[in-house]
């Protein structure tokens with residue numbers, strides 16, 4: 061097919077703007093050729109880990125997942141992640157043939173098989189093989205696979221200097237559609253928003269709900285600090301009940317910091333003293349610019365910096381052994 065000028069321009073832009081950004085600014089998951097994958101009860105070579113083209117996880121994004129981290133030979137908050145996964149399965153009416161204990165064990169076994177001490181785990185459960193129609197009841201058996209990979213974080217300068225954010229035009233789904241609490245394999249809504257971020261030259265963006273209230277970022281929860289007090293949107297405003305978000309509640313309690321769930325508009329973020337984001341991959345990361353407004357004085361504030369440190373200390377001091 062002949063390419064139009066518009067196509068060529070899009071390709072050129074993709075190469076000159078997006079590709080360098082992807083390599084410079086984003087997490088890199090380091091995959092080796094000898095990687096061992098857990099697939100439906102067996103640990104096998106990456107090259108042999110295959111899923112059917114008739115799997116509804118692929119055909120419809122019908123499935124669920126968790127992203128989990130391990131630090132210093134221990135999986136961080138493993139049970140919490142698997143509990144959230146079980147709730148996602150319940151919500152999409154998927155019968156799991158594995159218990160919580162079995163899924164925890166499979167996760168630990170995968171990390172062990174790869175000989176890693178620090179990295180990222182992706183646990184995926186698909187609806188399984190079925191027909192070409194939507195009907196999930198024609199998929200008799202879900203499939204689970206687990207990948208463990210070394211992770212190269214956002215560059216350290218993002219943690220010391222902070223990130224820039226934009227507002228994404230793509231909204232979080234309304235409460236009447238699929239709940240954002242379900243970590244489903246259909247992340248297209250977030251991907252649309254992520255594309256907006258990349259095209260704007262930033263790595264994260266704020267997503268609003270249909271009412272215009274702040275929900276979360278494309279892959280992270282958001283926190284605001286104003287006059288020494290912390291605020292985060294309630295999950296009912298369209299955010300995921302993040303595991304790292306929960307850790308921030310614990311750390312604030314321990315530090316005697318006041319943290320409240322509150323509906324917020326962009327105004328609350330524009331006028332914040334500090335903003336930080338949380339997520340399993342990103343951990344805790346300050347944001348210093350939002351829609352071209354400097355947050356505070358445009359450098360990470362003291363409370364965000366303290367929480368970055370507190371989170372790292374905690375993540376490296378507890379967890380389920382995996383070596």
Ligand code: PMP
Pocket residue numbers: 127250276277278279280281299300301302303304305338339340341
């Ligand atoms: N929101 C979305 C949309 C996410 O994908 C994630 C990453 N799982 C988060 C928030 C942060 O959640 P957690 O701290 O559990 O990783």
